[in-house]
Amino acid sequence: MSINIGSIPDRQASGSGPVLDIENLKVTFATDGGDVFAVKDVSLEVNPGEVVAIVGESGSGKTVTAKTILGLLPETATSQGAVLINGNNVISVSAAKLRQIRGRDVAMVFQEPSTALNPVYTVGWQIAEGIRAHADTGSGKKISARDAKNRAIDALRKVGIPDPETRVNYYPHQFSGGQKQRVVIAAALALNPGLIVADEPTTALDVTVQAEILELLRDLRDKYGTSIVLITHNMGVVADLADRVVVMYQGDVVEEASARVLFAQPKEDYTKKLLAAVPHLGRNSASEGMTERAHQGGKVLVEAKNLTIEYPGRLGSPAFKAVDGVSFTVSEGEVFGLVGESGSGKTTIGRAIAGLNRTTGGSLKVLGYEMLNFKERTFKPLRKEIGFVFQDPAASFNPQLTIGDCVAEPLIIHGNPTPAEARQRVRELLESVQLPASYADRFPHELSGGQRQRASLARALILNPKLLIADEPTSALDVSVQAVVLELFKEIQREFGFAALFISHDLAVVDILSTWVGVLYKGKMVEQGLGNQVMGNPQHSYTKKLIASLPVPDPDEQARRREAFREVLHS
């Protein structure tokens, strides 16, 4: 990192002023509820070869700012101020001029690579599309299909796609998620724009793939001097890549500083709060100081032996093994953390324990019930002992029912309480998850994400279950909200003493909550052990890679880690 920062002044000297200059940008959206001021007054500059990160929580206006740079705002938005790219004001230029600027002067990398690519065209065609669209603006003559393809191959080579001559003819589905994002970056690079706007470029990717994409972006900057505007909510990514950081909150710039200064000495309260909320691997570990597994004297609530779960394949293709020979136990009062990337089978295991998926092999005993012979009728009495917290708090409540009705539902199904009893119990539960009792009369959409997730916890706990399954309960939340919810979860677990299976893709989050951690990889449990041992001294090569890939929110430490783990990452 230090080397990169050192090289910037040289480029600045040779360059001619900033690549991007935003002055007093205001963006207003017309909505049914009146005007919404998404961006209130934002000014920022991006110099040649600089990586500027715009960070903020959802609703801070960071994505709107990014979209304004490319003139991609919807019709309902009006913008004021100036967004200057090489002297052109994007806000006021004509549509034809804007089309020239896009792709040639500035390009965009989207969040979700699988939707940013058109599935019915080859990737080569999609990269060439941009090249040919701009062909006649430069030299005045058309570019032949062959030339365009050659340039597409070059672009693919630049982003590190192996064997680009063949793969230029592949369709998007033939690439993995990380490679798709590389292709999107290649398409953005095809015309050598001076500026790339990357809107959450790694959010949809697994952490090991994220590390590769971040390295690629860093290389682009170092080799070609491309400036990058990086929009993200992930402070680890910021620490890894950014030179300068702009913190946004509710449409305004709160603080602007170089990455090192911001992480070391944040000035504003909001920034301090934001940084404090970021989970940091190895700090605040639940298993700190422990040397052996706790709660082993109690009853075993969940016991998986050689558990296999298959999804039937299409006609002629073999079944897909989502979970392959996994064994573990969860005892009374224990918090078991299950970590893995997408497709590792962690959610499938959680759903199988709750009876939402059928197991196909081995043995899975939940509260003594063998799930292999699952029958809804015989399992139903046990359901009151199991609570479930879903990933997306917005979708896990029926929008037509009040929070009170939703929370009381398990009570009504399994008992026969009078309305007054049910109300009383709901009130107690809402209070224990630190929501005002009056929220029982509200509808789900009237609560914020964190409040909804707390209500979700209240619903899972209303019958005082012995076992709680939490499937990525905080991954849809902002980082500061996540911190609050995690703290609450920890407190309530201590108070109620239930056993929990905590499923997450985020190692740092799992480490905060669970004492015993299992790492899943492609349906197999590659490692399990005490949290501090798995995180501190990983044994399996995959776990090592996983931990090495996780960026920590501290630029200096992250730079050291990057050097130290270079070999692990490339193995």
Place this chain on the structure above:
Amino acid sequence: MTATTTSGRKQPLMYRLPVISHFRKSVGLQRGMLVTGLVLTVAFLLTTALAPLIAPYGFAQLSDASGTFPAQAYPSATHIWGTTVGGYDVFSRVIWGAQTAAVVIVVAVVMSIFLGVALGLLSGYFGGWLDRTLVVIADAIYAFPSLLLAIVMSIVINHGQSSFWGGIIACSISISVVFVPQYFRVIRAETIRLKAEPYVEAAKVVGASSIRIMGRHIFKNATRTLPLIFTLNASEAILTLAGLGFLGFGIEPSSAAEWGFDLNKALADASSGIWWTGVFPGTAIVLTVLGLTLVGESMNDLNDPRLRGRKKAGSKKAPAAGPAPTAGVQGAPEAESSSS
């Protein structure tokens, strides 16, 4: 983007009713379309309700105190829209016809909604062989020309002609045979989508029974599009009824007034220059269908945030300072810090 909108307390029931909520969020041309449709529809409904007061004669009346009505009389003071070849008063028949049309719409659409929604829920939720069978039947019904199907049903049920209620039931059943598959399809698709929603799974996890899940969690969320199909189908029902009447499978003129039947009888008049027997019932059909379609189409556009027009941001006249509407804008949460 969310922080600046208010946290919308629940609005009074009146503002959440389908048409009224649509009216409140419409602007410009869309509001014009909706208002035109509403005016036409309300005029139609008023005519229906007040038919006994408006119509000077009964629908089957052929004479009054001053003697028998003349046949094919030119519009005059006594018969403002003239009389038909059979000696009926055209104005009275058009007014009474609105009543027949309204009754048929209500009976037909209510029958098809109940059956269609119930079948759609069951089929979508349980799936399997039940779903496959019902879908095949629905597809088979779709494959028939709907008017032909209505004619066949009308013959099967009533052998063509009959009394007021007999005719109305026959027409309604014929129409609902065509419409049930539409409601079935819509609700089934919604049910299949909602079945995978986390809140339905959340209900499953706590052990809710299938009936409870269907009734409490899926049904209410699946019926949002019904007012829209209702209006569009109502206009189609009028056309089907008129078609049946025109082809002679409707209700007898002595049992009820019916626009399609009158049009049929006016067919021969057209070539001999007698325009009033055809123009008035025809216009009545066109205006009623136009009104209902406009309401339906505007509701469709207003339901979809991408098609809905809005006041330009930053315009001087801010929209009425009412609370944020419940739909359209996604969750409008307060700042998290308020409670933590």
